[in-house]
Amino acid sequence: MDIIVLVKQVPDTQEVKIDPKTGTLIREGIQTIINPDDLHALEAALSLKERYGGKVTAVSMGPPQAVEALAEALAMGVDEAVLLSDRTFAGADTWATSHTLGKCIQKIGRYDLILCGRQAIDGDTAQIGPQVAEMLGIPQITYVRSLTLTGKKILAERVMEDGYEKIEAPLPALVTVLRDLNQPRYPSIPGIIQACSPYSKIHIWNPVDLGVKAYEVGLIGSLTQVVRTFPPERKKEGETLSGSTREIAEQLVDRLKEIHIL
Amino acid sequence: MAIFIDPSKCNACRRCIKACPYEGVTLDGQVAVLTDRCIYCGACIESCKQKAISSDLAELPIPDFSAYQGVWVFAEQREGRLHPVSLELLGCGARLAQELNQEVSAVLLGDKVKALSRELIACGAQKVYLAEHPYLGHYQTNPYAAVLAELLAGHKPGIFLVGATHIGRDLAPRLARRLELGLTADCTELAIDPKEGHLLQTRPAFGGNVMATILSRRTRPQMASVRPGIMKALPPDRTRKGELIPFKPILKKKDLATRLVEIVKERKRRVDFSQARVIVAGGRGLGSEKGVQALQALAEALGGEVAGSRVAVESGWVPAERQVGQTGQSVHPDLYIACGISGAIQHKAGMQNSKYIIAVNKDPLAPIFEIADYRIVGDLQDIVPALTKAVQKERAL
Numbered sequence: 325m326d327i328i329v330l331v332k333q334v335p336d337t338q339e340v341k342i343d344p345k346t347g348t349l350i351r352e353g354i355q356t357i358i359n360p361d362d363l364h365a366l367e368a369a370l371s372l373k374e375r376y377g378g379k380v381t382a383v384s385m386g387p388p389q390a391v392e393a394l395a396e397a398l399a400m401g402v403d404e405a406v407l408l409s410d411r412t413f414a415g416a417d418t419w420a421t422s423h424t425l426g427k428c429i430q431k432i433g434r435y436d437l438i439l440c441g442r443q444a445i446d447g448d449t450a451q452i453g454p455q456v457a458e459m460l461g462i463p464q465i466t467y468v469r470s471l472t473l474t475g476k477k478i479l480a481e482r483v484m485e486d487g488y489e490k491i492e493a494p495l496p497a498l499v500t501v502l503r504d505l506n507q508p509r510y511p512s513i514p515g516i517i518q519a520c521s522p523y524s525k526i527h528i529w530n531p532v533d534l535g536v537k538a539y540e541v542g543l544i545g546s547l548t549q550v551v552r553t554f555p556p557e558r559k560k561e562g563e564t565l566s567g568s569t570r571e572i573a574e575q576l577v578d579r580l581k582e583i584h585i586l
Numbered sequence: 587m588a589i590f591i592d593p594s595k596c597n598a599c600r601r602c603i604k605a606c607p608y609e610g611v612t613l614d615g616q617v618a619v620l621t622d623r624c625i626y627c628g629a630c631i632e633s634c635k636q637k638a639i640s641s642d643l644a645e646l647p648i649p650d651f652s653a654y655q656g657v658w659v660f661a662e663q664r665e666g667r668l669h670p671v672s673l674e675l676l677g678c679g680a681r682l683a684q685e686l687n688q689e690v691s692a693v694l695l696g697d698k699v700k701a702l703s704r705e706l707i708a709c710g711a712q713k714v715y716l717a718e719h720p721y722l723g724h725y726q727t728n729p730y731a732a733v734l735a736e737l738l739a740g741h742k743p744g745i746f747l748v749g750a751t752h753i754g755r756d757l758a759p760r761l762a763r764r765l766e767l768g769l770t771a772d773c774t775e776l777a778i779d780p781k782e783g784h785l786l787q788t789r790p791a792f793g794g795n796v797m798a799t800i801l802s803r804r805t806r807p808q809m810a811s812v813r814p815g816i817m818k819a820l821p822p823d824r825t826r827k828g829e830l831i832p833f834k835p836i837l838k839k840k841d842l843a844t845r846l847v848e849i850v851k852e853r854k855r856r857v858d859f860s861q862a863r864v865i866v867a868g869g870r871g872l873g874s875e876k877g878v879q880a881l882q883a884l885a886e887a888l889g890g891e892v893a894g895s896r897v898a899v900e901s902g903w904v905p906a907e908r909q910v911g912q913t914g915q916s917v918h919p920d921l922y923i924a925c926g927i928s929g930a931i932q933h934k935a936g937m938q939n940s941k942y943i944i945a946v947n948k949d950p951l952a953p954i955f956e957i958a959d960y961r962i963v964g965d966l967q968d969i970v971p972a973l974t975k976a977v978q979k980e981r982a983l
Contacts, residue, residue: 335792410607412627418759419768445912446792449771451759454727458763463843464727466756479847484752485858487851493844531625532608538627547768548787552799556790556938564961569968573976576944579960583942585864585888585921586980 325378325473325495327369328429329402330440330452332359333386333393358393361441363508365501368471369439370401370509376473379403381432385413385424394526398519399511406432410530415543418447422455424541427534429460437478438498442467453500463493469504588642589626593617595638605633646804651744654806657683658743660734661694661706661714662753664725668702670861671749673709673819675812678776679747680710680820682785685778688744691715695733697723700830707828710820715741717833721842725753728843731761733835738765743807745785747776750811758811768802769809774816774939785810793912794935815860815918857891857907859917864890867910867937870897871926871947871966878903880970881925887977893917895933911936925966929954946970 336355358366369380382397384390385408394405408428416424429435438457443450450466457464469488470481478497482489483504511519531541539545565575580586591602591611598616610624618630618638631639659675661668676692683690691713692706703714715737721729734757738746748754750772762769775788779801785808787800802808859865866885868877878892885892894904896911910917912932922940927933929945929952937943938957945958946966955961962969 412625417768418771419763419766422763448791448793449759450755451762451769451771454756454759455763458731458760464756464760465844467752482752487849489849490847491844492847497844530608531627532610532623536625538625547766547802547805548770549801549803550798551786551801553791554797554799556794556797562943562955562958562961564963566963569964569972570976572962572964572969573972576960576962576973577976577980580888580921580977581980583921585942586977 325372325376325436326434327372327378327380327437327439328432328435329362329365329369329380329382329397330425330438330456331362331366331382331384331393331397332441332444333357333384333390334359334444334446356389356392358396359441359444359446361443361445361501361503363441364503364505365439365441366397366400366402367506367508368499368501369437371506372437372471372473373401378436381405383425383428383432384408385416385421385428387414388528391526391528395519396511398526399515400509401512401515404525404527406527406529408529408534412531412538412542415546416541417546417548418449418451418455419547420541420543420545422452422459423545424534424536425452426456426459427536428529429456431529431534436495438462438496440498440500442500442502450500453498457498460496460498463497464499465491465493465497466500467502468499469502471499471501471505589620589624589628589630590640591618591620592638592640595636597636597638599635601633601635602630602639605629648803651806654742654744656688656741656743657686657690657745658715658738658741658747658807659690659692659711660746660748660754660757661692661702661711662749662751663694663696663699663702664753666696666699666702668705669749669751669753669814670819671751671754671812671814672706674814674817675747675749676706676710677819678812678817679745682745682776682778683712686744686783689713691743693717693734693737695722695730697721703828703830704824705822707826708822708824710826711828713829713831715831715833717835719835719837721837721839722835724846724849725757726842726844726846727756727760729835729837729841730757731764732837732841733833734761735764736835737833738807746807746809748809748811750813754811758809762809767805767807767809769811770800770802771811773810773812776810776812776817784808789813793932794916794938795931813916857893859891859893859910859915859919862891862917862919864888864921864923865893865910865917865919865937865940866890866923866925866970867893867895867927868898868904868925868966869895869927869933870901872898872901872903873926873967875903877926877967880967880974884923884970884974884977887974887981888921890919890921895927924954924958925970927954928952929957 661672679690692711693715770787898904918939945954
């Protein structure tokens with residue numbers, strides 16, 4: 325079966341620092357990683373390939389350095405990779421991004437299953453999966469923690485807040501996965517060597533390759549506009565309570581009464 | 587959208603050809619012409635010293651959206667019960683509608699759920715659009731998206747809000763894509779821009795370390811999904827009047843697209859902190875399971891819930907379903923008491939929106955103190971039981 329995995333290279337938000345003057349992210353010196361949920365999507369694709377044969381292609385949209393994320397995917401065992409990279413793609417919201425990814429998938433043509441992580445740790449929207457599925461006109465199953473193939477269908481466990489649902493969908497379909505799904509493999513040594521070789525299969529496509537115009541993608545093609553970014557509101561200076569343990573406890577109770585907790 | 591090269595002004599200097607990243611311009615005789623590789627990026631326009639190249643890409647005017655009126659809210663129901671976020675959305679929607687001098691309506695999908703409209707009206711819905719059908723009994727992506735798409739296209743509200751629950755986050759992007767709308771996910775603040783009247787949609791990004799305010803200038807309705815537990819529902823008023831407008835959806839079996847095989851309720855995978863007023867959380871400083879007992883006593887005295895940082899969960903002191911932080915849950919109670927928690931960014935991301943924060947830590951330099959309203963440098967094993975006793979004494983009065 326042919327599987328396409330959507331992958332994003334993201335800043336490691338554990339290390340994120342905000343510039344207090346501009347309120348924007350300081351990106352210099354920040355480690356980039358494959359979005360954690362996407363690693364689980366890659367693992368799912370590779371497991372299915374091991375069982376049923378076929379081909380896995382990783383697709384990513386990003387700046388040129390995102391090629392590192394795809395090289396890592398190749399080293400894990402992915403067969404081919406496509407990086408959509410061009411300054412015209414930049415500044416895209418989820419509408420423009422899903423449009424670009426969707427066009428790429430249409431160009432690749434053959435797919436039985438599309439896998440992505442539930443959400444990226446930088447945007448946190450969880451919108452790409454469903455928007456790509458809608459563009460391609462295929463069913464979606466989101467928040468998946470378990471996935472099995474039954475003939476020409478997939479059976480997934482979709483997590484809900486209070487349990488889960490078992491959902492079956494005909495292929496081709498798109499699935500967004502949770503970290504609960506599996507344990508991602510590490511790249512193998514032969515895999516790394518293969519990924520570094522000059523024959524390693526990372527294609528880099530620009531708008532002309534996809535047959536899209538500038539106004540369909542990137543900042544211009546976006547349907548939402550960010551007008552302001554800022555760090556979360558800092559509270560006013562806190563108060564230090566001191567004294568003996570009993571005194572502290574009593575002061576706290578007074579404060580709790582002031583703020584109507586008690 | 588097009589780019590024009592005026593042959594009478596072109597002097598064949600080739601600047602445009604050099605400026606184009608896509609081989610979108612070439613020389614035909616002594617005149618530059620576009621090739622089929624042109625993607626309308628406009629780089630050639632800036633490069634031309636003869637001003638021979640122009641386009642109609644100039645700032646497109648914002649369309650006339652005066653036909654789009656009203657704030658609509660998706661009333662999410664499961665098994666015949668309204669999800670609390672539906673009422674929160676109505677509270678927020680009512681406020682927005684008032685600012686716009688428009689109406690707030692709820693749209694309710696399901697099977698035999700008409701009775702829920704009374705609660706929606708009591709909590710502020712001036713109209714309830716009700717779509718009932720056996721295929722809408724349990725949420726499935728395609729039938730819900732299809733029915734909502736038809737209703738939104740037909741009635742043209744200016745704003746459509748959806749709760750960012752598991753259902754909402756599956757539904758909203760699918761629907762937004764279908765209707766070609768901008769969508770902002772997981773908003774924590776909504777307001778009307780006083781100048782242009784757009785919906786100002788504010789949401790956290792980068793795990794909550796950055797806030798972003800977003801607009802959808804060019805599409806209507808403006809769609810946003812809203813984080814549950816943040817907005818305030820209106821107190822129910824059974825004397826409120828509202829109009830019930832039924833809609834008969836036409837759905838075929840193939841519209842289901844997927845098959846819902848089974849619904850399984852599990853022992854709480856995650857404690858639902860979204861309704862908790864007080865949370866007492868422990869971190870590395872707990873030291874052992876015994877430390878948790880102290881937290882439990884305090885939580886009980888305050889009518890709150892116990893939670894833990896990732897360290898506390900990985901050490902086995904607090905169960906995983908009570909984890910707070912970037913890899914756990916995001917919480918925003920009225921009071922968050924952080925005991926023995928250092929306050930690393932990943933944990934702060936999960937609780938910094940709490941209304942009040944008390945921090946207890948032996949280390950005076952712990953980062954948690956930066957966001958605490960009340961700071962206590964001390965051992966939680968002393969402070970927490972003392973606080974519990976003091977609270978119990980106060981409550982007994």
